[in-house]
Amino acid sequence: MVRRISIRTRGQGLHDITEHVQATVAEAEVDDGLCTILVQHTSASLTIQENADPSARRDLEAWLSRLVPENDPIFTHTSEGTDDMPSHIKAALTATTLSIPVVDGRLGLGTWQGIYLWEHRRRGSKRNCLVHVS
Amino acid sequence: MVRRISIRTRGQGLHDITEHVQATVAEAEVDDGLCTILVQHTSASLTIQENADPSARRDLEAWLSRLVPENDPIFTHTSEGTDDMPSHIKAALTATTLSIPVVDGRLGLGTWQGIYLWEHRRRGSKRNCLVHVS
Amino acid sequence: MVRRISIRTRGQGLHDITEHVQATVAEAEVDDGLCTILVQHTSASLTIQENADPSARRDLEAWLSRLVPENDPIFTHTSEGTDDMPSHIKAALTATTLSIPVVDGRLGLGTWQGIYLWEHRRRGSKRNCLVHVS
Numbered sequence: 001m002v003r004r005i006s007i008r009t010r011g012q013g014l015h016d017i018t019e020h021v022q023a024t025v026a027e028a029e030v031d032d033g034l035c036t037i038l039v040q041h042t043s044a045s046l047t048i049q050e051n052a053d054p055s056a057r058r059d060l061e062a063w064l065s066r067l068v069p070e071n072d073p074i075f076t077h078t079s080e081g082t083d084d085m086p087s088h089i090k091a092a093l094t095a096t097t098l099s100i101p102v103v104d105g106r107l108g109l110g111t112w113q114g115i116y117l118w119e120h121r122r123r124g125s126k127r128n129c130l131v132h133v134s
Numbered sequence: 135m136v137r138r139i140s141i142r143t144r145g146q147g148l149h150d151i152t153e154h155v156q157a158t159v160a161e162a163e164v165d166d167g168l169c170t171i172l173v174q175h176t177s178a179s180l181t182i183q184e185n186a187d188p189s190a191r192r193d194l195e196a197w198l199s200r201l202v203p204e205n206d207p208i209f210t211h212t213s214e215g216t217d218d219m220p221s222h223i224k225a226a227l228t229a230t231t232l233s234i235p236v237v238d239g240r241l242g243l244g245t246w247q248g249i250y251l252w253e254h255r256r257r258g259s260k261r262n263c264l265v266h267v268s
Numbered sequence: 269m270v271r272r273i274s275i276r277t278r279g280q281g282l283h284d285i286t287e288h289v290q291a292t293v294a295e296a297e298v299d300d301g302l303c304t305i306l307v308q309h310t311s312a313s314l315t316i317q318e319n320a321d322p323s324a325r326r327d328l329e330a331w332l333s334r335l336v337p338e339n340d341p342i343f344t345h346t347s348e349g350t351d352d353m354p355s356h357i358k359a360a361l362t363a364t365t366l367s368i369p370v371v372d373g374r375l376g377l378g379t380w381q382g383i384y385l386w387e388h389r390r391r392g393s394k395r396n397c398l399v400h401v402s
Contacts (some may be wrong), residue, residue, distance in 0.1 A: 002235045036233045040244030042184045048364040050310045055345040077189035096182040097233045099304045099365045101270045101400035108398045110308030130242045132235035136300050136369045170367045174378030176318045211323035230316040231367045264376045266369035
């Protein structure tokens, strides 16, 4: 079963999509199986990170944005905005696809793990993911 | 179904393998399913990136090669060439496996997404990937 | 089939789990298929790396720890120790899930590839992974 889920992001940073993905797993009525997520964009990405303290997510965003700043003179691909090329690099350094075992009808995440869509453009937008469950 | 595909790289940078992977999906005659790719090397990797403007791929290569330069005094693993240890690091920072949902017999990629083999050695070589479709 | 495997790490660095994963594949009695691994923690990660020369793994650890040092003034999430936030960043930059095709009942890894759990906390601990084989 493959479903598309759409997330409206509100700017750079990590957006929790765990419940969206879990709802797709529930709909598939699979006991033990595999859930795979693909983000269909090259300026956003996926990560599994700590779901307890929001400061960890803010630090992730701050650290990565400092590593990959805008207006780097090495960039030649600049026609789509100063935050475009950093977005592609951040996407390459994190994940575009994730695969998570399903156990007893639930995502087999650890206690402190959540699934996040990581928006890399300053201005958020509608982001689509495909979710496959088998 | 598992197939091996081989790609001849011509040096550092991103090599488009989308059509090779799509051909394997077509051969599997799967409508809705999952396609997984593994690159069988530790000095090359995989990424899903923008397929429109080649300058984005050139900037990715330039940025990552500046982040992980050759001849770093921290390296002790130097017997296989000055570009060997940077290649392993670049592979660790990007992806070795990717899993992409299949929809209506086609890879469920976004409009601007292509699948790339990222060669990290200065001298390219024959690179093998395994492609699983189910 | 989904199994949990537990690994006792002894500190920062790469711990070979290839045989643990291969044992799960053997137990599943699958000829051609897919093996997926998830590490259930956000301060450890997964990587497929060279299994021949241990110096390559030591250099990976040294390089990444220099890129993401402790006590960075950008960090606000500091309550769980100075090595906690660097661990989350290192996990985001490497992999939390891996999917490997199975061929003739064996992981389809390249000759020099091993699967590693990468411990990012200075003090190791018991780390759980889920392994799905189908």
